[in-house]
Amino acid sequence: MKKILFLTVLLSASTAFAEDAKNDWHDTTLSDATIKKIQDAQYQYKKCVSAEMQKPAQQELESRKATEAIMKQCEPVLSQMREVYLAEKVPGTIADRHLKQMRMQTTRNVLQGMMFSEAARKSGQQ
Numbered sequence: 001m002k003k004i005l006f007l008t009v010l011l012s013a014s015t016a017f018a019e020d021a022k023n024d025w026h027d028t029t030l031s032d033a034t035i036k037k038i039q040d041a042q043y044q045y046k047k048c049v050s051a052e053m054q055k056p057a058q059q060e061l062e063s064r065k066a067t068e069a070i071m072k073q074c075e076p077v078l079s080q081m082r083e084v085y086l087a088e089k090v091p092g093t094i095a096d097r098h099l100k101q102m103r104m105q106t107t108r109n110v111l112q113g114m115m116f117s118e119a120a121r122k123s124g125q126q
Contacts, residue, residue: 041081048074063114
């Protein structure tokens with residue numbers, strides 16, 4: 001009975017690893033031109049976020065709502081980076097993982113900045 005259970009677990013584990021292998025990015029490199037395009041897209045995304053943070057309408061909102069609005073406004077700029085990745089035949093899962101990481105880090109930074117701005121405004125008003 002134990003042998004059958006062990007073989008079943010072993011077979012199911014090997015099929016799980018076989019499916020993950022399709023999503024891995026194997027031994028390819030990005031050209032300098034592609035890296036430059038990705039860096040330009042990152043710069044445009046951060047520039048968009050910075051410009052949206054400076055708008056007076058965003059300064060009047062509560063920090064979480066302002067952060068949400070800023071991120072929604074700049075999402076199309078971030079999708080340009082995904083197109084660059086897909087044009088270079090980077091698997092979609094890897095591109096999405098990088099974009100998700102960038103989106104989360106930028107959201108944290110924006111929220112922190114908006115909270116700081118809101119706190120400074122409130123302390124100056126009272």
